[in-house]
Amino acid sequence: MDQGNTAFILIAAALVLLMTPGLAFFYGGLVKAKSVISMMMMSFGAMGLIGVLWVLYGYAIAFPATEEGTTQFPWAIDFNELGLSGVLETPEGAAYPPLAFVAFQATFAIITVALVSGAIADRAKFGSWMVFAFLWSTIVYFPVASWVFNFGLADDASFSYGGWITHGMQDVFGVGAIDFAGGTAVHINAGAAALALALVLGKRVGFQKGAHVPHNPPFVLLGAGLLWFGWFGFNAGSELAADGTAALAFVNTIAAPAAALLAWLVVEKIKDGKPTSVGAASGAVAGLVAITPACASLTPFWAIVLGLVAGAVCALAIELKFKLGFDDSLDVVGIHLVGGLIGTLYLGIFANGTGLIYSGELTQLLVQAIAAFAVLIYSFVLAYVIGFAIEKTMGFRVKNEDEVAGIDTVVHGEEGYVLTDARG
Template sequence: MDQGNTAFILIAAALVLLMTPGLAFFYGGLVKAKSVISMMMMSFGAMGLMGVLWVLYGYSIAFPSTAEGTTQVPWTIDFTNFGLASVLETPEGAAYPPLAFVAFQATFAIITVALVSGAIADRAKFGAWMVFAAIWATVVYFPVASWVFNFGLADDGSFSYGGWITHGMQDVFGVGAIDFAGGTAVHINAGAAALALALVLGKRVGFQKGAHVPHNPPFVLLGAGLLWFGWFGFNAGSELAADNTAALAFVNTIAAPAAALLAWLIVEKIKDGKPTSVGAASGAVAGLVAITPACASLTPVWAIVLGLVAGAVCALAIELKFKLGFDDSLDVVGIHLVGGLIGTLYLGIFANGTGLIYSGSLTQLLVQAIAAFAVMIYSFVLAFIIGFAVDKTIGFRVKNEDEIAGIDTVVHGEEGYVLSDTRG
């Protein structure tokens, strides 16, 4: 067992876990002051819920043991691994303990679910959100993670391959889809679910451009900084080894979001006359989203180009909700769905070795598109069905008067900012 790589994976897992509190700050600063607790609690609720479900059965769905060289059919469940029963010991010859990989992937499940919550800010019941999150993770995230990430350790210590998006399409097309750290499984997946929930819950009271402004831009900047810091674990850690590929992913995780930050600010300056702090934070996140699937497959120069494209396009894409009439409160669709699509499809042209400019073939672009749209459609349809069912049974949205007053005290009995103590 390589103790250095084991330590690398565990540190990366801790970094990715930090992303969810970072997301809570990012989202919390974007909402109004009277719903900041509600918004941040949806992220922390995801941490608690996914941490338990992943151990109980999430890992057994996402990473069933599959003989090397075979392709698993979608929705395979490893019944021997409920409660992590079969990965408690490290097989002889394994590069790292299976539990290190379990921990790393657990943090991916947590952040993916938390991302969805941004679309329903200011108006969602906490209990209904938790019910939705549990069901969506079970029938959407865990299986999709298997389609993309199923490269964990088998019982004999060898790598276990089988996800149809990567290994399966390689059997058919000669190349599999590239998604190094989760452009499809995390960002397209969460973005599509966010769009579905925004449609189910409907618009906020008074929804129109300029009606809902961020109450705490410093929170937004702090959250973006924590996200960027944790993203190094997200991207470089996905190599599962401290090597040159991890170093390339690390450098690209600097370059792409930096370029996207600049591109977003330029678009803001041209479009609105002023570059904003929220725009800088959003641009950095857009670049991080776009580079996630591509971080190990691009040269740093092409990573900068990707960041410029993602920052500019996502800055424009967040306006879609006003033109199309859906209320994606915190721009999960404009940043994560659009950014994830850009990063995933970009690989079809610029991926080292297999992209169009290197191979002269559109095959890589084809498999990237199949992966992206398969995940998007699957997640959107099931999220809409689950969200609709939750809304029609226990109710997903608070009353309009509670939304106007601010839902923190109604749902959680707390206030984000207590300016005076009137208890006597």
């Protein structure tokens, strides 16, 4: 067992887990002051719920042990891995303990579910959100993670093969889809679910451009900084080894979001006359989203180009909700769905070795498109069905008067900011 690589994976897992509190600050700063607790609690609720589900059965669905060379599609479970009972021992010759990989992938599941919550800010019941998180993670995220990440992790038989997006399409097309750290499984998946929930819950009271402004931009910047810091574990850690590929992913995780931040500010300056702190934070996140699937397959130059494209396009894409009439409160669709699509499809042209500019063929672009839209459609349809069922049974949205008053006190009995002492 390589102790250096084991330490690398465990540190990367800790960094990725930090992304969810970072997301809580990022989202919390973007909402009204009277719903900041509600918004942040949806991220922390995801940490608690998905952390437990992953140990009980999530890993068994996402990484079922299958015979080498076979493809798992679309849904399977390894009953020997329930409660992680089948992965407690480290096989002889393994590069790292299976539990290190279990921990790393658990943090991916947590952040993906938490991302969805941004679309329903200011108006969702916490209990209903937790029910949705339970069902969506079980039916959507865990299987999709298997499609993408279940690609064969080591030379020994303790790890599994079979994700159709990587392994399966390689058998058919000669190349599999490239998604190094989760452009499809995380960002397109969460973005599609966010769009579905925004449609189910409907618009906030008074929804129109300029009606809902971030209450705490410093929180947004703090959250973006924590996300960027954690993202090095997200991207470089996905190599599962401290080597040259991890170093390339690390550098690209600097280059792309830096370029995207600048591009977003330029678009904002041209469009609105002023570059904003929220725009800087959003641009960095858009670049991080776009580079996620591509971080190990691009030269740093093409990573910068990707960041510029993602920052500019996502800055424009967030306006779609006003034109199309859906209320994606915190622009999960405009940043994560659009950014994920850009990063995933960009590989079809610029991926080292197999992209169009290197191979002269469109095969890589084809498989990238199949992967992206398969995940998008699967997640959107099931998220809509789950959300609709919750809304029609236990109710998903708070009452309009509670939304206007602020849902922190109604749902959680707390206030984000107590400026006076009631006893005095």
